[in-house]
Amino acid sequence: MPPPEHWTAFSTCDPDAAAHFLQTAYATGHRLSLPSPPAPGGGPVVAPAQHRAGPLQVAEALVDPQVVSVIDPSDTITVNVIRAGVLETRIADATSRHGAGDVLIGVGPRLARRHLSQHLAVHTLSLPAALIAAAAGRPAEDTERPWDFTSTTPLNAHASMLWRTTSAYIATMLRMPPQALGPLLIGNLARLAASTLLTAFPTTLGGEARAAPYDRTDATPPVLRRAIAFIDANPHRDIALADIAAAAHASPRALQYAFRRHLDTTPTAYLRRVRLEAAHRDLHAGTPATTTVTEIALRWGFASPSRLAAEHRAAYRTLPSQVLRDGH
Known part of the structure; x- marks a missing residue:
């Protein structure tokens, strides 16, 4: 090829x-x-x-x-x-x-x-x-x-x-x-x-992410609030767990504990949910004449329209194409 x-x-x-x-x-x-x-x-x-x-x-x-x-x-x-x-x-x-x-x-x-x-x-x-x-x-x-x-x-x-x-x-x-x-x-x-x-591949990097004793005690509501505020303000950016942890002034492991303890989810799962909501809004605002499901999927980090469709249907009980076509 x-x-x-x-x-x-x-x-x-x-x-x-x-x-x-x-x-x-x-x-x-x-x-x-x-x-x-x-x-x-x-x-x-x-x-x-x-x-x-x-x-x-x-x-x-x-x-x-x-x-x-x-x-x-x-x-x-x-x-x-x-x-x-x-x-x-x-x-x-x-x-x-x-x-x-x-x-x-x-x-x-x-x-x-x-x-x-x-x-x-x-x-x-x-x-x-x-x-x-x-x-x-x-x-x-x-x-x-x-x-x-x-x-x-x-x-x-x-x-x-x-x-x-x-x-x-x-x-x-x-x-x-x-x-x-x-x-x-x-x-x-x-x-x-x-x-x-x-x-x-085997590397000498094994064990880098061991939990520190203070990680659980640092998994506090203020850490969670700072992380949520950062994610909500930056879903359009290429951010990773380390970026969210830095914004929340916590270690990545403490941040994961905080999300699991208070929201029963993970930071990356919460980020995916925020991006799905943004894609849903774009589908509502768009029309088949001006945009496509593929464009919106790639804009918000979904690897394919089918990936967006699966997550959108699970969350909203409807397909992205239906929302784009009907506006609801």
């Missing part, structure tokens, strides 16, 4: 030009070389097509016939899904070999790696290391403690399938025209990628 028009395509037989493109695209050091000169009239050495949406970047690349790449550690983590060909990876003294269907960390936060690719077709998804740490429960201000993956491959076959399925879904969503993807949906996709990565 060809890349969408809004993706950036690039093709070159020059290793230096390819390295410059990759270094610019991925904000990390890439040094490329060829084990042997390319054949006269041969195809491109590197031919990636990539697209960035918020903190996420997806790419489909062809690397042919053989390319050696040395990649520095980076604050941007890249996960590879090999479509075809072979990728041999060396980190320190350990060498591993990967083929079609395999999943591995292509760029990590701490160790440089050397890749030897042979007739490689690869799908990549990149996201900030800070987003992964936040998904594990590490406070945003805690930037000093290093972390890394304890394996460059998923935990098991099920974890590998989980990553392949999730990254394919995210890539499909990012094939949509940029104007259709609002910041709420992009933020949701980024957090989905981070949480799936933590589920699929």
